Amino acid sequence: MLLIACPWCGDRPELEFRHAGEAHVTRPADPAAVSDAAWTGFLYERQNPRGLYRERWRHLHGCGRFFNAVRHTLTDRFLGSYPPGGEPPA
């Protein structure tokens, strides 16, 4: 089980969290204006990297808030968490 750092509540067990997908996937501002390929990319295509991965989590059974984190997907080690809109740790 992962130990996950909520930016507001600190380290908590993974059971309190819900994974919420790849981070920084932005919905096109005007969906009608984008091509089918771009819309498919937004909806379905994911980076799915083996290495550093920026992801969203929600502290569901805690403060309830969404935040982002950087994790290495081969070791599952976190580099750090950051609030939505914030800069990922270097």
Next chain:
Amino acid sequence: MRFSWRGLAREALRGHAGWTPHWRSPEQPQPGYDVVILGGGGHGLATAYYLASQHRPGRIAVLEKGWIGGGNTGRNTTIIRSNYLFPESAALYDHALQLWEGLSLALNYNVMFSPRGVMMLAHSQHDVQSGLRHVHANRLAGVDNEWLTPAEAKAFCPPLDTSAAIRYPVLGAALQRRGGVARHDAVAWGYARAASALGVDIIEGCEVTGIDRDPVSGAVTGVQTGKGPIRCRKLGVVAAGSTSLVMAMAGLRMPLESFPLQALVSEPVKPVFPCVVMSNTVHAYISQSDKGELVIGAGTDQYPSYSQAGGVQILGHTLEAICEMFPIFRRMRMLRAWGGIVDVTPDRSPILSRTPVPGLYVNCGWGTGGFKATPGSGHVFAATIARDEPHPIAAPFSLDRFAGGRLIDEAAAAAVAH
């Protein structure tokens, strides 16, 4: 070498000194092939076998970064069934099931296919309704599936607790009698042996690290590997959890995420469990192997990972469910647990497809449940590669279904895993 009663008797009498390796495993690849299959799991080996036996497109190689069957093929709980909801899925999985039924004979290799029946439990009113919907849809599609009362479920699987006192009592079950299990390693070995006998080169310890393309047409011209460059006209990618990484070598982003999925086995005991039982609601799957171990399937972790080791709490959750459904196993000890990395699509249906890159084909997205499809997947994918045109059964599973919105949403249909 063909296996036969005569051969078995002869070897028994001379101390089994005459057996030879079952497939050729050349250390070095040829400089070029007509078709290269990337990935030596069951699906890749089956693809190579059906290519060589039915289409003869020229020289064929299977490139495997580790050893054949060392991926999800050798890590899975081997549940085989075809009672999926939608006609497209039922057609694909039942095509596979029909091939399973004659596979040992076709390959002259005992894959130990054992159609002992797969029973899927219902624990709530919603489960009952969705289970009945599946039964009716399957029967209309010509796929066997029947509904059992709790008493009938108990008769079919005596260790099952059908009392009303448990937290999630059994309210009924869907049974596919043609479903069952097979020996995972034997499937990889059987296809490898049969493909090798038809001239397919199976190169183990050969990781593909790059895909070469024609600068003008963009078509595939070869691959870069740990054993040097290899030319090819067609490349079939069958890399399960690693598919996104391989396709990125050709500049393609995939509708996939890779998750750890775990299983575990108990200490071996005398035959006690006659069938396969699955419960999607409490999330546990169980059968007994011929060695006597209980084979138990757990869930995926919630986050994408390539760690090949999931969280311990996932195993705990599954064992709690098993102990509740089968109190007889409460004092059983577990021997070992392991994980595989499964590639999951947004609609939980596989991708069997051509791609925007000429000469590049992909077979992936089988997620938590592709072992059962191994023969059918290889068969229709081989035809798709050979003819450069989707096999009719594979056509609905094309990569462009996402852009076209023609999803085959088995996930929403049943929330089934295997």
